[in-house]
Amino acid sequence: MIRITNTLSGKKEELRTLEPNRVKMYVCGPTVYNLIHVGNARPAVVFDSFRRYLEYRGYSVTYTQNFTDIDDKIINASNEEGISSKALSDRYIAEYFKDACALGVRPATFHPRTTDFVQEIIEFVKDLEKKGFAYERNGDVYFDVSEFKNYGELSHRNPEDMRAGARIEVNEAKDDPLDFTLWKAAKPNEPSWDSPWGKGRPGWHIECSAMSSSLLGDSFDIHAGGNDLIFPHHENEKAQSEARTAKKWVSYWMHNGMISVKKEKMSKSVGNIFNVRQALKIYGANALRMYLLSKHYRSPIEFSSERMEEAKASFKRIVNALEEINKKIGDFSCKEDAFSHEWRDRMIEALDDDFNTPQAFSTLFEMVKLAHSSDDKEKLYQMKTLIMEWNYFFGFNFEESSSSSSKAEPFIEELIKLRNEARLRKDYKQADKIRDALKSLNVEIRDSAQGTTWRWI
Ligand SMILES: [Zn+2]
Known part of the structure; x- marks a missing residue:
C-alpha cells in the first residue's frame, strides 16, 4: 500500500483513490516567460518519477500540468520585447518542452494553458458570485474569504492571525485584507477578454481551479507542487473550488522542498538561478535527474557543483x-x-x-x-x-551515457600510455597525477607483471 505525506493533515496517509486503480493528478506548472531553472525542474522531475512509479504499481494516471500563459511577468516581458504575450508564452512553452524532453520528463496527459480556459474561468467566477463567495469592485472581482469557513486549513494558518498581521494598503477596494483577486479589470495595453464585469483577465489562482475541474472533475486524488505554493496559491485554489462545489476538492496534497544556493532559495528574484539548459550542458540529463531524485522530495536541497559532480559519479x-x-x-x-x-x-x-x-x-x-x-x-x-x-x-537515459563512456575509452587508453611512459622515466609524480585524474573519472587502474589494466568503478 502506497503511503504519502498529505500536507493537509501533516501526516503520512495510505493512498486510497476515488476510482479503483486510477489516479487523477494535477501539478502546478511554470509561468512561461523565460527558460526554466533547476528549481523549476524539481517538481517536474520528482512528480514525473512519482507518476511513473504509480504506473509501475498498476495505476492508470491522468496527469495534468498547466502553463500559466498570462500574468504580469509575461505582460512585462512581452512589452519589453515588443511582441504579443501569446508569442512570448508560445516560445517559452516550446523551450519548456525541449528541457523537459531532455530531462526524460514524459508529457502530461493534459497541458492546459490559462488563455485557452478563459470562458471556463468566467463561468467559475460567475458561479462563486451567485453563491455569495465573490464580489465586484470597479471591474475587479474578489473572493470573499470570510464566507469560506475552512480557509487556512491547508497551510495550517489561522485567518484571524493573518488579518492581524496584514498590511493595510492605500486605495484597497477589498472588504477584507485576506480576500484575493479572481478577475482583474483590464489596464491599458494589456491583453483582455470580455466578461460580465467588463474587459479584464483572470487572477492567478483561479486558473488551476477552473482547468482542473474541466479536465479532472470536481474532485481528484493528488494535487502537487512546490511548497512555496502552499500559501497563498494552493490555499486559495482550495477555497475557490470547495466554495463552488461544497465537496472535498483534493484527497492528497504533495509538496516538494525548495532548492537553495548557499542556503538561499533558488529564484529569479534573488538572482541565483541556474538554468536547466546550462545544467544539461555541463552535467548532462542523467546527473541532473540523479541529483533531483537523490534527496527525499520533501527535503530542501542545496545546489552546487560538488553536489552535481557527486550525482554524476553516482x-x-x-x-x-x-x-x-x-x-x-x-x-x-x-x-x-x-x-x-x-x-x-x-x-x-x-x-x-x-x-x-x-x-x-x-x-x-x-x-x-x-x-x-x-x-x-x-x-x-x-x-x-x-x-x-x-x-x-x-x-x-542509459543510451546517452553508454555512448559517451564508450567514446571516452580511447582517451583512457591514451592516458594510461602517458602514465606508463612517465613511470619508465621515473617521473612518479606525474604518473600519480594521471592515476588520480583517472580515478576522478571513475576509472581504476591496476598494474601487474602483464601490464596495466583498467575498469570503471
Ligand atoms: Zn496552481
Whole structure:
C-alpha cells in the first residue's frame, strides 16, 4: 500500500483513490516567460518519477500540468520585447518542452494553458458570485474569504492571525485584507477578454481551479507542487473550488522542498538561478535527474557543483555495474527466482513509503556493489533485469551515457600510455597525477607483471 505525506493533515496517509486503480493528478506548472531553472525542474522531475512509479504499481494516471500563459511577468516581458504575450508564452512553452524532453520528463496527459480556459474561468467566477463567495469592485472581482469557513486549513494558518498581521494598503477596494483577486479589470495595453464585469483577465489562482475541474472533475486524488505554493496559491485554489462545489476538492496534497544556493532559495528574484539548459550542458540529463531524485522530495536541497559532480559519479556507478554485468554474463539468460522477488520487494517497500527515493537508491547501490563482487551468472542476469525494470520510474537515459563512456575509452587508453611512459622515466609524480585524474573519472587502474589494466568503478 502506497503511503504519502498529505500536507493537509501533516501526516503520512495510505493512498486510497476515488476510482479503483486510477489516479487523477494535477501539478502546478511554470509561468512561461523565460527558460526554466533547476528549481523549476524539481517538481517536474520528482512528480514525473512519482507518476511513473504509480504506473509501475498498476495505476492508470491522468496527469495534468498547466502553463500559466498570462500574468504580469509575461505582460512585462512581452512589452519589453515588443511582441504579443501569446508569442512570448508560445516560445517559452516550446523551450519548456525541449528541457523537459531532455530531462526524460514524459508529457502530461493534459497541458492546459490559462488563455485557452478563459470562458471556463468566467463561468467559475460567475458561479462563486451567485453563491455569495465573490464580489465586484470597479471591474475587479474578489473572493470573499470570510464566507469560506475552512480557509487556512491547508497551510495550517489561522485567518484571524493573518488579518492581524496584514498590511493595510492605500486605495484597497477589498472588504477584507485576506480576500484575493479572481478577475482583474483590464489596464491599458494589456491583453483582455470580455466578461460580465467588463474587459479584464483572470487572477492567478483561479486558473488551476477552473482547468482542473474541466479536465479532472470536481474532485481528484493528488494535487502537487512546490511548497512555496502552499500559501497563498494552493490555499486559495482550495477555497475557490470547495466554495463552488461544497465537496472535498483534493484527497492528497504533495509538496516538494525548495532548492537553495548557499542556503538561499533558488529564484529569479534573488538572482541565483541556474538554468536547466546550462545544467544539461555541463552535467548532462542523467546527473541532473540523479541529483533531483537523490534527496527525499520533501527535503530542501542545496545546489552546487560538488553536489552535481557527486550525482554524476553516482549515476556512473550504475552504468559501470551494467557494463560489468554484461562483460561477466555475455548473452546468458535465465528465469527470475526468489532473488528477484526479494530485491523487488525491498525497492517497492522504499518507494511505497512516501516515495522515499534516497532509500530506493541505497537499495540500488547495494545491488551495484553486489554486481561487482558476484560471479553468479543467474544472479547477475536478474540484477541487470531489475535495474532496467526500475528505470521505468527512475527515468535515466542509459543510451546517452553508454555512448559517451564508450567514446571516452580511447582517451583512457591514451592516458594510461602517458602514465606508463612517465613511470619508465621515473617521473612518479606525474604518473600519480594521471592515476588520480583517472580515478576522478571513475576509472581504476591496476598494474601487474602483464601490464596495466583498467575498469570503471
Ligand atoms: Zn496552481
